[in-house]
Amino acid sequence: MIGQIIIDFMAAFENDTEMYMEVEEDAKLKYDNLETFLNNWQKPEEADKIYKIKTELTEVTDIMHKNMEDLLKRGESLDALMAKSKDLSTMSVEFYKKAKKKNQRCCTLS
The missing domain is CATH 1.20.5 (Single alpha-helices involved in coiled-coils or other helix-helix interfaces)
Incomplete structure (x- = not known):
């Protein structure tokens, strides 16, 4: 923000030769954009x-x-x-084999 203010400030007062002379007391400069920058930077x-x-x-x-x-x-x-x-697949294969074996003993068709 400060960098942008400096650039804008320099641009605003580039034609003001009094500003660049040696200053012995505070000068009153009207810089209207400062408030605009501060309002814009409330939400960075x-x-x-x-x-x-x-x-x-x-x-x-x-x-x-x-x-x-x-x-x-x-x-x-x-x-x-x-x-x-x-595991379920392995158990189902074992169940199938046991069931097949039991069914073979149980009955025989002739």
Whole structure:
């Protein structure tokens, strides 16, 4: 903000030769843009583009971190489901084999 005020101040008074002379007492300069700058900078994210971009990047980074954490949690859940599915598959194959063996002993059709 200060840099922008200095640039604007210098531009506003560039033709004022008295300002650049040696000053022995306070001078009364009317600089109307100061209040405009102060009002604009009440919300720095709106006035400073770099600050606004930095804020947006921080928000995006936070969202991405949350998404990555959720993805890792889902990955762990998927791994657990895959393990249970494999166990269930193994148990169903064993059940099938035992049931087939029992049915063969139970009755024979001739």
